Amino acid sequence: MDCSICSSYPVIIRPPRNTICGSCLEGIKTAFSLMSSLEGGVGQEAEAPRLESSHHHKSLVSSTAKSKELTDLVEWMKRTKKVENELSQQISFLAGSLVSAFQEQIHTDLKIKPSNGPPISAHKAILAARSQIFKNMLDSDSCKSSPSDTVTIAELTHEELESLLEFLYRGSLAPEKMDKHVYSLMLASHKYEISYLHKSCERHLLENLNVSNALDVLEILDFCSHQKLKDVVLSFVVKNIDDIVFSVKYEAFCTKNPHLSVQITRASLIDARDRRRTGDHC
Structure with missing residues (x-):
């Protein structure tokens, strides 16, 4: 459908020219929700514009109050961007001076x-x-x-x-x-x-998790006693069990980490049992 927000040629939209597609609606609702959660809303809690449906078309119900909220949303985004830039400059100032002191070996002790x-x-x-x-x-x-x-x-x-x-x-x-x-x-x-380094490493490990490094990641998380992330990686191993179990490194991994190989076996059996039960119910 023609959308007054995301259409490539909004000037040729036929009346009424306040039609909005579902994607743009969700975007507006998300933006209002984010603004409300971070700043407590504008006055009363900001609400997403109401829609009226007809023949799978949804039209935006405009009002002075809603226009004001959209204006406030734009201003909030500008303020947020300004704060982001100021924080970026502050971080650059603080971290930059420390890095220089380290790199140039200034007054090291x-x-x-x-x-x-x-x-x-x-x-x-x-x-x-x-x-x-x-x-x-x-x-x-x-x-x-x-x-x-x-x-x-x-x-x-x-x-x-x-x-x-x-x-x-x-x-x-x-x-x-x-x-x-x-x-x-x-x-x-x-x-x-070092908690911040720990979180940065966790994020990096999960973002780059794949079949070839899953066992290494599982071993590290087990050593660090990080049960929540360990369960995530264990689930990944189970989902890719055929590729991992028949890999070259799996035998050496089991020899070095027998308790983890037992956990992988048990998790695989539980997963297979649950899938069979789901199949039976279907």
């Missing part, structure tokens, strides 16, 4: 030694602010008495430690670095209780 390669200089205040575990380590008597102010993180390689520190200073990592080090960063976020 700590050296962190990885499992290989040279130590990396950092700032105690940044590490303590980002992680309570790091704060406790730096506050301990053994660290205070160290003449060289050096701590060791033996579970990370030099490259992994560099990525961890970059995240602590910047608050993000380039996609290629996250792809390469997400497993080690996930473990580090768990061990040192």
Whole structure:
């Protein structure tokens, strides 16, 4: 149908020229709902425009009040965009100065030694602010008495430690670095209780979950005791059981993680049983 909002040629719409399609209606309703939830609505809770249906066509019922609400919606979107830009500039200012201090090694007061390669200089205040575990380590008597102010993180390689520190200073990592080090960063976020890094790794793992890495992700989430996300990945494994069980890495995975292989078997049997029951009911 001709829609007065999304039509390519709204000037040739035949009267009445207030016709709106279902997609545009849902968009308007969603926008009003979002505005109401974030700002408590405009005056009374904003309502989506009412529609009248006739022969599968829906027409927008216009009124002065509704026009005012649409105007308020546009103004709210402008204000929100302005706030977004201001926050972006603020984050750039704060993170940019910290990253520069790290990259240029300005007044560093700590050296962190990885499992290989040279130590990396950092700032105690940044590490303590980002992680309570790091704060406790730096506050301990053994660290205070160290003449060289050096701590060791033996579970990370030099490259992994560099990525961890970059995240602590910047608050993000380039996609290629996250792809390469997400497993080690996930473990580090768990061990040192860096919640924001933990959430970033979780999001990355789920967004990039596939048949080839599902077992690795399942193993990491099991180690981190993240049961909710572990169940999501376990369900994915069950849905792709044929591809995963007959893969090259599955045998080595089972040898290393017998408890997880048992959980996969049980989940597969439960899924098969539920599908049979559904089929019987149908």
